[in-house]
Amino acid sequence: MNNSKPHAIGLDIGGTTITGAIINKTGDILEKISIDTNPETCPDEVLERVYRMIDALLDNSNVPIDEIAGIGVAAAGVIDSKEKVIVFANNLGWRNVPIGKLLGDRFDFPVKLTNDANAAAVAEWIWGEGRGCQNMIYITVSTGIGSGIISGGRMITGSDDSGGEFGHISINPDGPQCLCGNRGCIERYASGTAIAERVQSQLEDGPHRKTFFGYEKASLLTSEIVGKAAEHGDELALSAFKEAGFYLGIGMTNLINLFNPEVIILGGGVMKAQHFMLPTIKETINERGIAALTKRVQVSISYLEQEGGVLGGAGLFFIDQPSLTNNLSYI
Numbered sequence: 191m192n193n194s195k196p197h198a199i200g201l202d203i204g205g206t207t208i209t210g211a212i213i214n215k216t217g218d219i220l221e222k223i224s225i226d227t228n229p230e231t232c233p234d235e236v237l238e239r240v241y242r243m244i245d246a247l248l249d250n251s252n253v254p255i256d257e258i259a260g261i262g263v264a265a266a267g268v269i270d271s272k273e274k275v276i277v278f279a280n281n282l283g284w285r286n287v288p289i290g291k292l293l294g295d296r297f298d299f300p301v302k303l304t305n306d307a308n309a310a311a312v313a314e315w316i317w318g319e320g321r322g323c324q325n326m327i328y329i330t331v332s333t334g335i336g337s338g339i340i341s342g343g344r345m346i347t348g349s350d351d352s353g354g355e356f357g358h359i360s361i362n363p364d365g366p367q368c369l370c371g372n373r374g375c376i377e378r379y380a381s382g383t384a385i386a387e388r389v390q391s392q393l394e395d396g397p398h399r400k401t402f403f404g405y406e407k408a409s410l411l412t413s414e415i416v417g418k419a420a421e422h423g424d425e426l427a428l429s430a431f432k433e434a435g436f437y438l439g440i441g442m443t444n445l446i447n448l449f450n451p452e453v454i455i456l457g458g459g460v461m462k463a464q465h466f467m468l469p470t471i472k473e474t475i476n477e478r479g480i481a482a483l484t485k486r487v488q489v490s491i492s493y494l495e496q497e498g499g500v501l502g503g504a505g506l507f508f509i510d511q512p513s514l515t516n517n518l519s520y521i
């Protein structure tokens with residue numbers, strides 16, 4: 191049953207920035223505020239600032255309280271959506287923060303919680319590139335790689351909210367060690383971190399390359415710098431993105447074979463370099479995939495991007511979600 195209240199508050203809790211917004215059912219952001227997270231301070235202090243931010247959102251907007259369905263929170267890390275607890279958030283240093291109870295006590299609104307990749311998938315599903323689809327996958331490529339999977343009109347989160355770890359599918363049993371304990375995870379080949387590391391190691395190996403796009407200290411390399419170099423036609427940078435695109439394409443072919451999606455949406459900071467990666471991604475999918483499955487899949491780039499977290503958080507109130515084991519549907 192769709193919620194009859196036409197507005198919801200979306201809250202995106204990231205390691206650097208926390209953004210809150212009041213959003214209506216058509217996906218318009220009526221009011222938005224961002225604050226620095228300053229994760230080194232304790233959760234209570236961070237949450238005090240979040241409470242003041244939500245107060246300000248409510249004051250600044252003319253939306254009556256009784257037209258707000260609730261607060262939908264998107265957070266990175268391990269979360270328990272049923273108990274509404276942030277179990278472990280590496281980027282915040284938070285463990286077992288009962289955010290649902292804390293926000294619920296303070297504001298007397300219902301609270302929902304999901305992880306940031308799932309939130310972005312919900313936003314794409316309701317308002318973005320996945321609109322109207324029953325089978326879609328959102329992939330975020332940034333320092334790490336994550337995904338949100340909607341299959342048969344249901345968000346697939348698994349028994350502990352821990353599914354969708356696309357970045358930790360192994361594509362090479364003898365590949366580089368990953369922090370998750372496995373080897374050869376896609377994240378070790380195609381994340382922003384992996385792209386920067388690949389360029390850095392080649393700079394160190396190649397005596398003829400003392401500098402890279404003006405950055406003499408290779409240790410400062412980021413995928414953003416590699417992106418700038420690629421825009422200037424640097425061959426090493428271009429080949430690093432191409433290689434990442436190849437591995438992403440291999441991983442996405444696995445997803446297509448498993449889930450037969452209508453659309454796969456790519457987002458995250460690294461996809462700013464989409465034009466250096468997308469041709470290789472599509473080529474690889476076409477070469478490696480099963481034609482009957484790949485011919486119908488559309489690969490798109492997210493245009494919600496920065497707003498995906500707040501939109502998806504609020505969007506949790508605009509989809510049917512009686513339980514994760516029952517069907518969801520978009521409005």
Ligand SMILES: [Zn+2]
Nearest residue numbers: 358368370375
């Ligand atoms: Zn891994």
